[in-house]
Amino acid sequence: MSGSTDDKLRLATVWLGGCSGCHMSFLDLDEKLFGLAERVDVVFGPLTDVKVFPEDVDLTLVEGAVANEDNLELAHQLRANSRVVVSFGDCAVTGNVTSLRNRLGEPDELLQRVYGDAPDLAGQVPRSVVPALLPTVQPLHEVIPIDVYLPGCPPSAERIGRALELLLDALEAGEGLPDLTGRGPDDLRFG
């Protein structure tokens, strides 16, 4: 394990179209976060105040499906700047709850139904400032190549902890990525 900031691995976490539950579960690592802080620098994520996805990131956990234009742009950016991308949680892996809208029709119809036709919103449909919705919500791997999948809604802190440890071990040793699928049903489950 390295002591100086310079040779620590650079970790990013990204919040796309999800409920933030995967990040909450990540925070449930509790005291293990101290150990993690000794091994990585968190260079981007909802827990930092960095606005632009940085370069040369070693490991990026991506929560959430690709639901709007901002999600799509950030997905491409993070892929270009990360060595290893983890599709983190069911929304990233399958679309999950975020994709429930896929069966409800075009975004315009949907916005009209939710905002335009709502009795107390005076027909206001949000169209400026907020990013435009994509025609359908997509799992992350339909948009960018993924290295590792970590399903679960959310994946438990234990599962996240075990996966991170294996991934960081491999990255520090300069080895190939570990196969997380062979670690038994507890480490690999939708829902």
Next chain:
Amino acid sequence: MSPREPRATVPVTIDGQEVDAVEGETILSLARRVGVPIPTLCYLDGLSVHGGCRLCSVEVDGDPRLRLACATPVWQDMDIRTSTWDLQEHRRRIIELLFAEGNHICATCVSSGACELQDLAATNRVDHIHYELSYADEGVDASHPKYVLDRDRCVKCTRCVRVCAEVEGASVWEIAERGGGSRLVAEMDVPWGEASSCTWCGKCVLVCPTGALSFKGRGVGEMRHDAEVVAFLSRARNEGEWVNRTDEEVPS
């Protein structure tokens, strides 16, 4: 009942292990007896064999086709392989297609935590779906006073069709249409609540492997099925053994 003659045995090899199989038994029955796990979905002890899901496919030496373990009787000197990499991949593709064909959002499902499809994905190492998801929208039939049918979680295993016809004798269910357009229908495609042949026995709900059939009013992760009830009933009927199940064996 007259005592049965012990049946003849035949030598068989399963995953390199030499065992005595009972003549006429299926590969699946042999495998279960000797403790070799083979995944199944449509097969259920106590019901007729459907052979539809193909998850139980195995390789038999010298046979170019995959064989269904649930539907293929053993033969002398049969050499069976149950978990080659090809078979594992084959099973993963089937499981992924089932996810892609329906609309499986486990996080919002009554059966999450006790679902055979969810378990199959986990035990067969499915970590994502390679196929484009269809986000099917067949809708929910909640017309029955006690039960709910969500067709988007149905894997068309036909366990409900068979248990209703073969055990309850009511024949409410049928699969209509074919291929991707096939769907579970009550009687002549009426809302379940209007199916006068339904006795409200609940057996179809108990044997459903997924969240497609559930008791009304169950929330996310609250549904517990009890597919073993069919084996219990068939033992009771066919062998006259009314063996009481322990409380642990009956899901609440």
